[in-house]
Amino acid sequence: xxxxxxxxxxxxELGRQIVLHLRRAGYEPTWWTEGRAIAAEExxxxxxxxxxxxxxxxxxxxxxxxxxxxxxxxxxVLSARADTMDKVGALKLGADDxxxxxxxxxxxxxxxxxxxRRPALQRSDxxxxxxxxxxxxxxxxxxxxxxxxxxxxxxxxxxALARRPGAAVTRSWLAEQALGxxxxxxxxxxxxxxxxxxxxxxxxxxxxxxxxIGYRLRVEPSP
Amino acid sequence: MKLxxxxxxxxxxxxxxxxxxxxxxxxxxxxxAAEEALAGYTLARMQEPGGRDRCxxxxxxxxxxxxxxxxxxxxxxxxxxxxxxxxxxxxxxxxDAEARRPPGHGEREAEARRPPPPDDGRPRGRPAVLYxxxxxxxxxxxxxxTIGGPLAAAIATSEVATWPRAWVxxxxxxxxxxxxxxxxxxxxxxxxxxxxxxxxxxxxxxRIWLAPLVALFAAVLLALGPIVGRIRRLxxxxxxxxxxxxxxxxxxxxxxxxxxLARAFDAxxxxxxxxxxxxxxxxLALREFLANTTHDVMIPLTVLQGHLSxxxxxxxxxxxxxxxxxxxxxxxxxxxxNLAVMAKIDAEVPRLHRxxxxxxxxxxxxxxxxRPxxxxxxxxxxxxxxxxxxxxxxxxxxxxxxxxxxxxxxxxHNRAGGHAAVLLEHVAGxxxxxxxxxxxxxxxxxxxxxxxxxxxxxDAARTRTPDGQGLGLHIAARVAxxxxxxxxxxxxxxxxxxxxxTGVCHFGEAADSTQEAHL
Numbered sequence: 055x056x057x058x059x060x061x062x063x064x065x066x067e068l069g070r071q072i073v074l075h076l077r078r079a080g081y082e083p084t085w086w087t088e089g090r091a092i093a094a095e096e097x098x099x100x101x102x103x104x105x106x107x108x109x110x111x112x113x114x115x116x117x118x119x120x121x122x123x124x125x126x127x128x129x130x131v132l133s134a135r136a137d138t139m140d141k142v143g144a145l146k147l148g149a150d151d152x153x154x155x156x157x158x159x160x161x162x163x164x165x166x167x168x169x170x171r172r173p174a175l176q177r178s179d180x181x182x183x184x185x186x187x188x189x190x191x192x193x194x195x196x197x198x199x200x201x202x203x204x205x206x207x208x209x210x211x212x213x214a215l216a217r218r219p220g221a222a223v224t225r226s227w228l229a230e231q232a233l234g235x236x237x238x239x240x241x242x243x244x245x246x247x248x249x250x251x252x253x254x255x256x257x258x259x260x261x262x263x264x265x266x267i268g269y270r271l272r273v274e275p276s277p
Numbered sequence: 278m279k280l281x282x283x284x285x286x287x288x289x290x291x292x293x294x295x296x297x298x299x300x301x302x303x304x305x306x307x308x309x310a311a312e313e314a315l316a317g318y319t320l321a322r323m324q325e326p327g328g329r330d331r332c333x334x335x336x337x338x339x340x341x342x343x344x345x346x347x348x349x350x351x352x353x354x355x356x357x358x359x360x361x362x363x364x365x366x367x368x369x370x371x372x373d374a375e376a377r378r379p380p381g382h383g384e385r386e387a388e389a390r391r392p393p394p395p396d397d398g399r400p401r402g403r404p405a406v407l408y409x410x411x412x413x414x415x416x417x418x419x420x421x422x423t424i425g426g427p428l429a430a431a432i433a434t435s436e437v438a439t440w441p442r443a444w445v446x447x448x449x450x451x452x453x454x455x456x457x458x459x460x461x462x463x464x465x466x467x468x469x470x471x472x473x474x475x476x477x478x479x480x481x482x483x484r485i486w487l488a489p490l491v492a493l494f495a496a497v498l499l500a501l502g503p504i505v506g507r508i509r510r511l512x513x514x515x516x517x518x519x520x521x522x523x524x525x526x527x528x529x530x531x532x533x534x535x536x537x538l539a540r541a542f543d544a545x546x547x548x549x550x551x552x553x554x555x556x557x558x559x560x561l562a563l564r565e566f567l568a569n570t571t572h573d574v575m576i577p578l579t580v581l582q583g584h585l586s587x588x589x590x591x592x593x594x595x596x597x598x599x600x601x602x603x604x605x606x607x608x609x610x611x612x613x614x615n616l617a618v619m620a621k622i623d624a625e626v627p628r629l630h631r632x633x634x635x636x637x638x639x640x641x642x643x644x645x646x647x648r649p650x651x652x653x654x655x656x657x658x659x660x661x662x663x664x665x666x667x668x669x670x671x672x673x674x675x676x677x678x679x680x681x682x683x684x685x686x687x688x689x690h691n692r693a694g695g696h697a698a699v700l701l702e703h704v705a706g707x708x709x710x711x712x713x714x715x716x717x718x719x720x721x722x723x724x725x726x727x728x729x730x731x732x733x734x735x736d737a738a739r740t741r742t743p744d745g746q747g748l749g750l751h752i753a754a755r756v757a758x759x760x761x762x763x764x765x766x767x768x769x770x771x772x773x774x775x776x777x778x779t780g781v782c783h784f785g786e787a788a789d790s791t792q793e794a795h796l
Binding site for chain 1: 614648716
């Protein structure tokens with residue numbers, strides 16, 4: 055069973071679509087078409103609340119204020135007005151994020167997913183990202199259980215990428231992490247290391263080149 | 278020129294010609310009076326008993342300064358008495374010796390000999406000097422001056438001839454025609470002078486009359502003091518009121534003209550206030566209407582986008598048309614967002630709600646907004662943000678739309694297989710750089726500087742796709758300027774367009790992120 059998401063949206067059609075897409079993405083949505091306070095027992099099992107602001111009944115910001123007094127459940131606010139006070143007000147009241155209408159269904163799902171994604175346990179010495187298992191203390195890497203021999207630079211490069219899995223990071227930052235600060239032509243050198251690392255990790259395509267930015271460690275297995 | 282100075286100068290400008298005019302008039306009047314007195318004296322001397330006879334008896338010796346006569350005869354000719362005839366001539370013409378004496382001495386002696394003139398307290402001119410002439414203006418007395426010029430011309434037509442413009446000097450000279458009109462004493466030239474001093478005919482001889490004039494001058498300046506003061510206070514009050522959009526009333530004191538002026542200013546201020554209030558109400562209503570319409574449009578647009586996504590997911594054919602429809606829907610959304618933002622920043626004083634904004638989260642939101650459409654259009658859209666949050670003090674709606682416009686521009690003016698990247702970095706100390714770069718067709722270098730102009734569209738862009746009012750980059754530039762953020766356009770080495778926002782980071786509590794609290 056998926057995580058429970060409460061959707062409070064008064065527009066019938068929009069609410070129907072949101073519920074549909076959340077269900078398809080594997081979540082278990084509950085839909086309210088009116089604004090009312092979320093009781094403590096209702097909030098207990100919720101993973102996330104998607105909250106429209108302009109609602110019949112209780113206003114979205116009031117629902118948020120009451121909810122925050124009791125629970126820490128993440129809240130994603132839907133805003134249809136180009137009003138800064140709404141957004142800043144919602145964020146100050148403890149909303150986690152907001153989305154401006156109109157939005158694409160996949161954008162909504164992506165934002166919900168990003169909000170519910172558990173951050174990697176940074177304190178642990180072992181990182182698991184997709185097919186990779188990285189032991190930072192032992193300085194070893196396994197791809198689907200297969201151990202891979204990496205040089206010091208290649209290992210530091212991979213660990214730097216793994217610190218922020220799924221995020222595009224710049225060449226200059228990676229060069230600083232893997233090669234040390236301020237080295238002449240370090241970004242070119244970095245590309246050479248990246249190329250070698252890719253070969254060692256093949257056939258898994260874990261490291262992506264991001265145009266205009268640098269590299270990224272892929273989170274989902276390649277399609 | 279200040280009012281007080283102007284009034285002082287005006288008073289002086291009016292007073293001085295008036296005084297000069299009066300003094301001149303006085304001079305003319307004095308001269309005329311002296312001429313009349315001289316004519317009266319001459320006629321009296323010649324018409325008194327024996328006067329004519331004395332002259333005609335010895336015309337060659339008659340003349341010069343005569344002693345005081347008996348005054349003119351009364352109007353009705355007084356019959357001559359024996360007494361008059363017996364009265365010895367008291368100065369029937371000076372002797373040669375007397376005439377040759379220095380005038381001062383002779384005068385003094387004559388003064389002494391003569392009984393003092395009746396004293397009415399006024400100064401008098403020097404005694405008259407007479408000479409007799411016949412009708413041909415010849416005198417038997419060799420001491421008599423020659424008569425010519427204006428005096429000779431004037432006597433031909435009048436009883437008494439005078440010098441024109443003689444009032445300039447103190448000398449008085451007249452030629453009097455005698456009633457008998459014949460003989461060596463037919464005409465008598467009389468010389469004398471006006472009263473010494475320079476006033477006395479019309480103006481009082483002492484200068485006491487200057488005192489009221491000075492008093493008047495002082496009174497004008499004194500009376501003006503409070504008036505000038507009140508006008509200054511009124512000016513200050515009106516200025517204060519105007520600087521506060523006429524919110525404060527103009528104080529009214531007194532019910533004279535200045536009070537009226539203050540009341541008029543106050544009424545004008547109230548009118549302006551009322552107009553401003555009406556304008557504010559209209560603007561507020563319009564803004565409200567716009568906000569509500571934006572809200573009303575955004576919901577069906579979201580639903581439409583949902584339907585389009587749905588259709589595309591299940592479509593076997595016509596995917597191209599569906600993607601095009603999605604691109605249009607996305608474009609409409611951008612236009613409506615820009616409309617709302619434009620209404621905000623086009624206000625006379627744009628109201629910025631500046632709060633600490635997490636730029637990295639803003640970039641993520643913008644990427645999330647455009648990623649679905651970029652994917653459909655085949656443009657690879659990626660973003661990189663630093664590990665540590667980057668915060669700026671900004672109006673989050675405006676800044677997000679500015680960045681969104683630049684990112685959408687990079688996607689829209691691109692082609693399938695193209696790239697767009699958003700890169701947020703810390704640079705040089707406490708500054709950030711948000712770079713949006715694409716590998717689309719770009720913009721000719723000559724047009725880079727004009728990109729932010731309202732309504733500007735690169736020709737390259739125009740041929741590919743119609744682009745509304747070209748508001749997107751204009752809004753980006755306006756918002757950047759409002760926030761003190763730099764915006765620079767450049768062509769990256771590989772072609773395309775590179776847009777850099779650069780500004781100062783904000784260090785402090787971020788209001789739009791409570792992320793840390795919930796992780």
